[in-house]
Amino acid sequence: MERKELQVIESQSPWAQSWRKLKKDRWAMVSLWFIAIITFISMLGYLVSPDSTPNSNSQHLEIALQKPGFSVTMLLVKKPNQVEKVGFLKKILTGEESPYKEIAISQYHIKDGKIVAKEFCSYSNEEAVEHVIPLAAIVYPIENADKIVIANGHSKFTTTNGTKLKVDNVTLEQEVLKKNIRKKTYLFGTDRYGRDLLSRMIVGARVSLSVGIIAVLISLIIGITLGAMAGYFRGWIDNVTMWFINVIWSVPTLLMVIAVTLVLGKGFWQIFIAVGLTMWVEVARIVRGQVLSIREKEYVDAARALGFGNTRIIMRHILPNVMGPIIVISAANFASAILVESGLSFLGVGIQPPTPSWGAMLKDSYAYIILDASYLAFIPGFAIMLMVLAFTLLGDGLREAFDVNKGSTLK
Numbered sequence: 001m002e003r004k005e006l007q008v009i010e011s012q013s014p015w016a017q018s019w020r021k022l023k024k025d026r027w028a029m030v031s032l033w034f035i036a037i038i039t040f041i042s043m044l045g046y047l048v049s050p051d052s053t054p055n056s057n058s059q060h061l062e063i064a065l066q067k068p069g070f071s072v073t074m075l076l077v078k079k080p081n082q083v084e085k086v087g088f089l090k091k092i093l094t095g096e097e098s099p100y101k102e103i104a105i106s107q108y109h110i111k112d113g114k115i116v117a118k119e120f121c122s123y124s125n126e127e128a129v130e131h132v133i134p135l136a137a138i139v140y141p142i143e144n145a146d147k148i149v150i151a152n153g154h155s156k157f158t159t160t161n162g163t164k165l166k167v168d169n170v171t172l173e174q175e176v177l178k179k180n181i182r183k184k185t186y187l188f189g190t191d192r193y194g195r196d197l198l199s200r201m202i203v204g205a206r207v208s209l210s211v212g213i214i215a216v217l218i219s220l221i222i223g224i225t226l227g228a229m230a231g232y233f234r235g236w237i238d239n240v241t242m243w244f245i246n247v248i249w250s251v252p253t254l255l256m257v258i259a260v261t262l263v264l265g266k267g268f269w270q271i272f273i274a275v276g277l278t279m280w281v282e283v284a285r286i287v288r289g290q291v292l293s294i295r296e297k298e299y300v301d302a303a304r305a306l307g308f309g310n311t312r313i314i315m316r317h318i319l320p321n322v323m324g325p326i327i328v329i330s331a332a333n334f335a336s337a338i339l340v341e342s343g344l345s346f347l348g349v350g351i352q353p354p355t356p357s358w359g360a361m362l363k364d365s366y367a368y369i370i371l372d373a374s375y376l377a378f379i380p381g382f383a384i385m386l387m388v389l390a391f392t393l394l395g396d397g398l399r400e401a402f403d404v405n406k407g408s409t410l411k
Contacts, residue, residue, distance in 0.1 A: 114133060219333055
């Protein structure tokens with residue numbers, strides 16, 4: 001039985017053997033599933049976020065700094081201006097403006113075609129602002145609520161688009177109670193601006209993963225190109241490339257990123273490029289070392305003897321055999337990119353508000369650690385720690401899986 005299993009293992013491709021060894025690493029697989037779940041949630045983004053407005057930036061100062069699990073009644077008042085409906089794809093990417101203005105209220109009652117609602121106040125209910133709003137102004141888009149005429153159990157008004165309506169107050173009351181008064185729960189609480197922390201964490205995960213993906217792609221393009229050329233051609237190309245690599249290597253990563261950011265400016269894409277331009281050095285060194293070894297193999301000599309060009313030999317015969325180490329270093333660079341982006345945002349030179357970023361959220365909330373709202377710093381900090389740990393454990397698992405010196409073990 002062991003001989004048959006050994007024959008099956010030996011007949012498998014190196015990729016299949018590596019995947020088989022990776023599946024035996026419990027922590028690597030847990031990390032892989034964790035990364036996959038977070039990636040899936042961040043891709044859905046605004047579709048699953050409780051606050052689907054752009055950047056999850058819906059602010060309610062009356063409910064600022066509320067703890068996780070906080071619930072409140074929301075009164076949804078129709079905005080006077082029509083909100084443009086966006087398509088499915090655009091909603092996933094950028095979110096969608098809400099057609100309602102939300103007011104957190106603690107109590108309300110309806111009388112004579114109007115709703116009298118007390119705004120939520122966490123410190124004193126007696127000092128809460130009282131809103132008196134006609135029911136018609138809650139259900140329909142109306143420019144001036146003062147022009148609504150309420151008489152004989154009906155409300156007469158003109159909507160923003162010029163349509164004149166007369167609606168029974170009982171009908172309006174039923175509509176308001178059914179659609180415009182809702183209970184909202186903030187699972188992660190609210191920040192100092194009254195924004196939903198869970199929504200900003202979901203959208204912030206997209207930023208962190210995007211930085212990792214784009215930074216790794218940039219580092220792979222530059223690192224593989226320079227490393228393959230230096231290792232294959234050697235000579236003066238290798239000398240110049242190694243000199244350039246050593247110069248870049250001597251500059252601290254964070255300092256280099258800050259310098260590139262100052263040149264390119266602060267912004268979303270600038271951070272992606274800045275982080276990617278500082279992470280290619282390790283890729284180039286590893287690719288160069290692998291290519292130096294593989295270029296001496298017999299099948300490479302055979303390809304030269306058959307008259308294949310250097311580009312074909314590098315692309316078709318050498319690079320496919322160095323993908324294992326490249327995948328391992330990519331996982332490590334992914335974790336480094338998340339840390340660098342979080343550090344830059346914490347310093348104020350990274351992703352700019354109101355775009356949510358875990359690092360920026362940590363910067364805005366670290367002062368609350370010693371106060372009664374430590375969750376504001378703990379939640380994004382814990383998310384950064386888990387994501388970096390997941391990629392680190394996955395990288396360790398990939399390194400073990402692609403280690404050809406460690407044969408497959410039979411149990």
